[in-house]
Amino acid sequence: MNSIGSQSSSVTPEAWEDQEMRNALAAREVSTIYKLLRRKGVSQRQIAAMTGQSQSEVSEILKGRQVMAYDVLVRIADGLGVPRGYMGLAYDEVTAQRVAETSEAPEAEEPENVKRRKFLAHAAAVAVGAHVLGADSGSWVSNPVLTPAPGRIGMTDVRQVEAATRALRSLDYQYGGGFCRDAVVAQLSWGQQMLNSSGTEVVRQRLHVALADLHNLAGWTSFDVGLIDSARNHFGRALELAKAGESDELVANILYRMGRVYLHKESPDDALKMFQLGQIAAQQSGSELAVAVICANQAWAYAMMGHEDQTMKLVGRTRDEFARANHGEAADWVKFFNEDDVYSMIGTVHTVLAQKVDARHTKYAIPALTRAIDSYGDEVARNKAFNLSSLATNHLLDGDIDHGAKVGVQAVDLAQHLKSKRVRDRLEPLRVEADKRRNFTDARDLADLIGRFHDANAV
Numbered sequence: 001m002n003s004i005g006s007q008s009s010s011v012t013p014e015a016w017e018d019q020e021m022r023n024a025l026a027a028r029e030v031s032t033i034y035k036l037l038r039r040k041g042v043s044q045r046q047i048a049a050m051t052g053q054s055q056s057e058v059s060e061i062l063k064g065r066q067v068m069a070y071d072v073l074v075r076i077a078d079g080l081g082v083p084r085g086y087m088g089l090a091y092d093e094v095t096a097q098r099v100a101e102t103s104e105a106p107e108a109e110e111p112e113n114v115k116r117r118k119f120l121a122h123a124a125a126v127a128v129g130a131h132v133l134g135a136d137s138g139s140w141v142s143n144p145v146l147t148p149a150p151g152r153i154g155m156t157d158v159r160q161v162e163a164a165t166r167a168l169r170s171l172d173y174q175y176g177g178g179f180c181r182d183a184v185v186a187q188l189s190w191g192q193q194m195l196n197s198s199g200t201e202v203v204r205q206r207l208h209v210a211l212a213d214l215h216n217l218a219g220w221t222s223f224d225v226g227l228i229d230s231a232r233n234h235f236g237r238a239l240e241l242a243k244a245g246e247s248d249e250l251v252a253n254i255l256y257r258m259g260r261v262y263l264h265k266e267s268p269d270d271a272l273k274m275f276q277l278g279q280i281a282a283q284q285s286g287s288e289l290a291v292a293v294i295c296a297n298q299a300w301a302y303a304m305m306g307h308e309d310q311t312m313k314l315v316g317r318t319r320d321e322f323a324r325a326n327h328g329e330a331a332d333w334v335k336f337f338n339e340d341d342v343y344s345m346i347g348t349v350h351t352v353l354a355q356k357v358d359a360r361h362t363k364y365a366i367p368a369l370t371r372a373i374d375s376y377g378d379e380v381a382r383n384k385a386f387n388l389s390s391l392a393t394n395h396l397l398d399g400d401i402d403h404g405a406k407v408g409v410q411a412v413d414l415a416q417h418l419k420s421k422r423v424r425d426r427l428e429p430l431r432v433e434a435d436k437r438r439n440f441t442d443a444r445d446l447a448d449l450i451g452r453f454h455d456a457n458a459v
Helices: 013-017 019-026 030-039 044-051 055-062 070-080 093-101 112-128 155-175 177-196 201-224 228-244 248-264 268-285 288-304 308-324 339-356 359-375 378-397 401-415 421-426 428-435 441-456
Strands: none
Touching (some): 013 019, 019 155, 030 044, 030 055, 044 055, 044 070, 112 248, 155 177, 177 201, 201 228, 201 421, 228 248, 268 288, 288 308, 288 339, 339 378, 359 378, 378 421, 378 428, 428 441
16 A cells, blocks of 8 residues: 555655755656655665665666656656656546547548638737737647646646656757657646746746647657657647746747648748747747758758759858857747757758759758767767768768668668658658669668668558
8 A cells, every 4th residue: 555645754745845845846856856855764675665766766767767667657656656647657548539530530521721820810910919828729739738727836746847857858859759748748748737836927838838838749659650640739838838927938839840840841931931930939039949940941941942043041040040049048948959959950951952952062061960970979869860860871872872772771761760741751861862772782782771670560
């Protein structure tokens, strides 16, 4: 029987409200949680009994072993008596229903181009118009949020949402959206309840921004696993909340991410519309880093359209804005855009130009991509997979078949460890280039390897 919080236990329910404990719970730092319990006199044997773990497992966790499996985290939370929401694990029947509702509909309700036009109209209204929180979002939204009204909230509650979002975003970067999307949606189900809570104006404004970023992450992880309608729904809600929180910088980031959805779908015209709206918000925010992100992605869109001059102008502006940016004060949702990502974007843009305009762009793409790959760590494995695929493509275009195939195999190997449909999709241009060179054994083997990988992961 779970004795945490009982009269005979040295740990009362108030222990979970301690700021240090709340921070550890939000970040799912189980090692820290256990250490804090030990300080309160809870033995390793008691922790093991309550969590269903062996004492040796508890000992390893106390020494720093990470716990990442969702089901294990749930078992630990329930065993210790921790409110699931404190760890972003509020996955109850209501949340399960929300996850089901945000899955792709089996039948097409409207053509994709109609959905895009409606989202663009909504995005424009939010980005340059008045607050629209609570307004009818339109038929492109399939899951309006209805939440009960809880009690009063303070800044600690908002920081809980922010900390959970940071932790989940890190998992997305490292393992792909498929690893954590359900947990993000679960966190939303818990966090959105606070919108009807009472609190000071400062707290409520920051809550709007925090929940906007959580929806932003939900949209991004949905996109990463191929749930485009769900991504659009979350990004639309994120825009409304970011506008209500008066965060132009976050509005710009959301629009950039929605533009990336359209780039991935090879619709650069629609992507540019998102980026142009994002540019307005980024400039209003005064954040050079936000502007740099938008410029880099506009360059990508123009490269896809074959506009070399405009592409290179935007690459130059990306460098200039990045150099002026205050990176130390960057918000969580944009701080990913560091020097490594600048090189990654430059390499990506030149890769597209090499494929669509002039193969000589490989001489710019290869060193930029190599620089990014050499700097990327395991914490951004998905980005590394993207860049390996692009680098291999460039080497094939450059006639270096053996090396291109070798790098391509590395890309496939890394992709196999990621739960990301985007990574699989981004291997397709490499497969096409390898297939064109089937008279070379290495190229033929690479094309067949990617084909088998796609077949094994087909839904």
